Amino acid sequence: xxxxxxxxxxxxxxxxxYGKVQALAGLDLDIPAGQLLALLxxxxxxxxxxxxxxxxxxxxxxxxxxxxxxxxxxxxxRRHIGVMLQSAAVPDTLKVRELIxxxxxxxxxxxxxxxxxALAGLDxxxxxxxxxxSGGQQRRVQFALAICxxxxxxxxxxxxxxxxxxxxxxxxxxxxxxxxxxxAVLLTxxxxxxxEALADRVVVIDGxxxxxxxxxxxxxxxxxxxxxxxxxxxxxxxxxxxxxxxYVAREGxxxxxxxxxxxxxxxxxxxxxxxxxxxxxxxxGLADAFIELTRKxxxxxxx
Amino acid sequence: xxxxxxxxxxxxxxxxxxxxxxxEFLRLLRTPSFALPTLLFPNVFYLLFGVLLGGGRGGxxxxxxxxxxxxxxxxxxxxxxxxxxTVAMDRDQGLLTLKRALPMPPGAYLLAKTAMAMLFATxxxxxxxxxxxxxxxxxxxxxxxxxxxxxxVAGVLxxxxxxxxxxxxxxxxxxxxxxxxxxxxxxxxxxxWLPLAMLPDIFAxxxxxxxxxxxxxxxxxxxxxxxxxxxxxxxxxxxxFSAVFFFLAHRRLAA
Numbered sequence: 404x405x406x407x408x409x410x411x412x413x414x415x416x417x418x419x420x421y422g423k424v425q426a427l428a429g430l431d432l433d434i435p436a437g438q439l440l441a442l443l444x445x446x447x448x449x450x451x452x453x454x455x456x457x458x459x460x461x462x463x464x465x466x467x468x469x470x471x472x473x474x475x476x477x478x479x480x481r482r483h484i485g486v487m488l489q490s491a492a493v494p495d496t497l498k499v500r501e502l503i504x505x506x507x508x509x510x511x512x513x514x515x516x517x518x519x520x521a522l523a524g525l526d527x528x529x530x531x532x533x534x535x536x537s538g539g540q541q542r543r544v545q546f547a548l549a550i551c552x553x554x555x556x557x558x559x560x561x562x563x564x565x566x567x568x569x570x571x572x573x574x575x576x577x578x579x580x581x582x583x584x585x586x587a588v589l590l591t592x593x594x595x596x597x598x599e600a601l602a603d604r605v606v607v608i609d610g611x612x613x614x615x616x617x618x619x620x621x622x623x624x625x626x627x628x629x630x631x632x633x634x635x636x637x638x639x640x641x642x643x644x645x646x647x648x649x650y651v652a653r654e655g656x657x658x659x660x661x662x663x664x665x666x667x668x669x670x671x672x673x674x675x676x677x678x679x680x681x682x683x684x685x686x687x688g689l690a691d692a693f694i695e696l697t698r699k700x701x702x703x704x705x706x
Numbered sequence: 707x708x709x710x711x712x713x714x715x716x717x718x719x720x721x722x723x724x725x726x727x728x729x730e731f732l733r734l735l736r737t738p739s740f741a742l743p744t745l746l747f748p749n750v751f752y753l754l755f756g757v758l759l760g761g762g763r764g765g766x767x768x769x770x771x772x773x774x775x776x777x778x779x780x781x782x783x784x785x786x787x788x789x790x791x792t793v794a795m796d797r798d799q800g801l802l803t804l805k806r807a808l809p810m811p812p813g814a815y816l817l818a819k820t821a822m823a824m825l826f827a828t829x830x831x832x833x834x835x836x837x838x839x840x841x842x843x844x845x846x847x848x849x850x851x852x853x854x855x856x857x858x859v860a861g862v863l864x865x866x867x868x869x870x871x872x873x874x875x876x877x878x879x880x881x882x883x884x885x886x887x888x889x890x891x892x893x894x895x896x897x898x899w900l901p902l903a904m905l906p907d908i909f910a911x912x913x914x915x916x917x918x919x920x921x922x923x924x925x926x927x928x929x930x931x932x933x934x935x936x937x938x939x940x941x942x943x944x945x946x947f948s949a950v951f952f953f954l955a956h957r958r959l960a961a
Contacts, residue, residue, distance in 0.1 A: 458807040481809040488807065492799030496736035497729055505729050508722040509809045532736075552809070 409472060410435050411483075411556045411587050412457050416466035419452050419611075426452040428611035429466065434556065439578070439588040441598035444608040445697055450591045451489075453608070454560055457589070458486065470556075482511055485554035487545050489561040495534025499525060499544050502533060503551055510552030522577050523547035539570040546574060550581065557581065557588045563597060575600055595690040605689070609697050619689060626692045629665035632683040633658055635676045645671060657681075661691075719811035726810070726818035730792075731825050740787060744826060748780030749833050755899070757842045767931070769842035773834060774925035775898040777858045780830035782893065782918055785823045785865030786872070786885045792819065793873025794881040816870070823862040831855045846929065853928045861921045864944045867951035868917070874958035892916050902933075917947045 410433040419427040427449045434440050434457075444450050455461040456468040459475030473480035493502060500516075507513035520526060523546045528536065533544060542565065549557055559578070563571040571594075578601055582588060592598055598605055599619055606616040615622055628649060635658050639651040642660060647668055650661040662668045665684045672679055734740050756772035796802040805815055835851060838844040846854070869885065876884050893899060895909055896919035902910040913919040920940040926932040 460803060460806055478809050478812065481807070484807075484809075486804065486807045488800060488804055490800040491804040492796075492801050493804075494729075494733045494801065496733050501729055501732070505722075505725045506808065508725045509811070558807075 408436060411471060412475075412589070413469045414453060414456060414463075414466065415469075417453070417456055417463045417468060418465040419449075419456065419461065419463055426611055427456070427463070430608065430612060432606060432613065434587055434589050435604075436555070436587050437582070437585050438603040439582050439590060439601050441602035441605045442589060442591045442608065443595070443598055443605060443693060448609045448697075449611040450608065451560070452611075454558060454589070454591070458484070458558065482509075482552070483555045485549035485552055485557045487549040487557075487559045487562050489564065491545065493533050493541070493545065493548070496532055498530055498532055499536075499547075500529040502544065503529075503547055506548045507551045512553055514551050514553045516551075519547045519551045522550060522580065524573055524577070538565050539567065542566055542570070542574070546577065550577075550586075555586060557586055559588060559590045561591055561593060563592070563594065571597070595688065595693055599689045607693060607696050615696050622696075623686065623689055623692045626695045628661050628663055628691060628695075630685040630691075631658075631660040631662060631665055631668060631672070632681070632685075633672065633679050634681045635672065635679045637672070637676050637679075642672075719814070722811050723814050723817060726814045727821035730818040730822040734788060734792070734822060734826075740791070744780070744783045744787060745829060745833070747783065748776045748830055749837060751779070751899075752776045752834055752837055753841070757837065769838060769844050770929045771901060771926065771931045773838045773842070773844055774854065774929050774931065775922050777831055777834055777854060778861060778896075778918060778922045778925050779893050779898045780834070781823070781827040781858045781862050782865045782889060784826040784830065785862040786869040786889050787882070788823045788826065789819055789866050789869030790872040790876070790885045791878065791881045793870055794876045795878035797873070798878040819870075820862065820866055823866055824859045827858045827862050828855065831858045850928055854925060857921070857925045857928060861924075861944070864917045864921070864948040864951070867948045867955065871951045871955040871958070874955050892918050895919075896922055898922055914943075917944055920944050 412432075412434040414427075414430050414432040417427050417430045417432075418425075430449060430453055432442075432453060442450050442453065452461070456463050457470060457475055459468075459470070459477075459481065462468075462476075468475055470477075470480040471483055475481065497505075503516060503519055507516070507519075514522075520529065523543045525543060525547055528540060528544070533541065536544065542562070546562065549559065562578075563574055566574065575597070578588060578590075582601075582603075588601075590598065590601065602619055604616065605619055605622045606613050607622065608614065615625060634656050636656075637658065639653045639658060642648060642658065643651040645668065647663045648660055649663065652659045660668060669682065669684065672682075752772055756769045756776065793802075796805075802815075831854065835854070839846075868888075872881060872884055872888070896902075896913055896916045897905075897909075898918060902913055920943045923932045923935055924937065924940050927937060
């Protein structure tokens with residue numbers, strides 16, 4: 404064993420096929436204690452299937468899924484997890500207080516109701532029926548249901564979909580607080596800035612396999628490109644022909660350039676357009692890395 | 707003290723079972739499209755056909771017969787809709803998936819729905835008993851009232867199993883229609899609205915096919931209006947029917 408502490412959850416060479424679709428083609432995934440692991444991948448990459456195996460909702464055709472060293476279908480294993488599923492409906496006619504009481508009753512050592520209310524921001528909502536809450540409030544209730552059992556491992560499947568920026572940041576804050584308390588999190592998200600803001604480690608999957616993993620910085624390092632923005636009168640067609648320039652677009656009086664290395668391009672820009680201003684150089688974000696990684700991965704298979 | 711006991715994983719589940727049942731009941735009680743028809747229809751029909759049109763004010767045969775059969779009619783509705791529609795909706799909307807992912811104790815989901823159906827069955831039995839004993843002037847011994855209630859409460863099981871199976875096959879939006887297509891003809895063909903003797907002979911010969919006929923015969927035996935079949939046979943048919951449909955549903959849910 405390379406790691407002295409066993410992971411909380413693990414997929415080993417997990418394979419799953421639905422009819423003709425190979426959803427997982429031998430995925431290995433370790434979720435270590437106390438970390439937030441973001442699972443990223445385009446639609447159909449196998450994220451949902453990976454979670455379904457870890458939650459015991461489905462069984463792998465081959466390979467293993469383990470939760471706290473047990474089969475995830477065992478109740479004892481699931482007593483230490485919390486779940487927020489993307490497509491999970493909660494009974495509309497029950498009050499928030501009732502939903503929390505019911506979910507807490509499943510766990511041996513649940514979080515106090517007051518803590519749940521504080522963490523999820525449910526002040527003043529306890530006596531309201533779930534169906535009469537706004538979309539953002541409903542997501543907060545779902546989050547409260549996920550954390551009310553004092554889980555050691557939290558599954559958050561697209562937790563902030565449909566939330567406005569303020570609500571999203573409120574949820575991020577709560578997630579950080581939980582991780583600081585030692586709770587491990589498996590997060591899937593469409594918002595790469597969410598993974599960037601929260602994740603200790605990122606696993607990118609595509610075609611049912613892990614194609615890259617590491618810290619956010621390590622994943623970003625997969626793409627060396629820089630993004631250059633400036634106000635300039637230079638024609639995008641001319642700039643696009645320069646060496647090291649990958650892509651140029653004009654938006655109003657602004658140029659946006661993606662280049663392998665910024666220095667030579669910036670030098671030339673300044674030389675050719677003395678009036679150039681508002682120059683900005685950025686390292687490619689996780690989103691760029693993600694697009695690059697999944698594109699590279701898709702090419703050999705398409706060929 | 708309670709906390710110390712409840713924190714032992716093996717001791718916690720009774721509370722989960724109790725809450726699951728309680729909230730399943732509340733959830734449906736707060737759904738007017740479920741609670742109103744299932745509670746009102748058997749009583750309104752009884753009032754109409756057993757009391758007003760049946761000339762049953764003097765505690766006549768019609769009032770006694772229909773007291774038994776509308777009880778069966780009422781608990782069929784509660785069981786079929788309470789299982790069929792909610793299971794189908796819970797599957798559609800992902801609640802069942804969430805419950806399976808959560809550490810809900812085994813069987814709590816189905817036990818809660820069964821308890822809900824039994825509670826509604828008790829409410830229907832009480833309301834019918836109230837109408838029958840006051841407006842229709844039906845006199846039964848305390849043992850007969852108790853037995854009628856017992857038949858109604860235990861009688862939910864075969865229809866819960868059938869409803870569960872329908873719920874595992876249909877979508878949430880299709881299931882009410884499918885259930886009505888089974889529920890209403892079966893009620894009529896089992897003699898729940900009219901004694902089978904008033905219908906062409908073929909219906910009486912077909913009747914043993916329907917589980918509701920067997921339950922109705924048991925209820926009618928309590929009030930002295932059954933067709934004379936063996937009680938053990940009716941019970942055996944209902945048990946077998948429950949087991950088969952529960953097995954079919956269980957196989958669908960496990961798949």
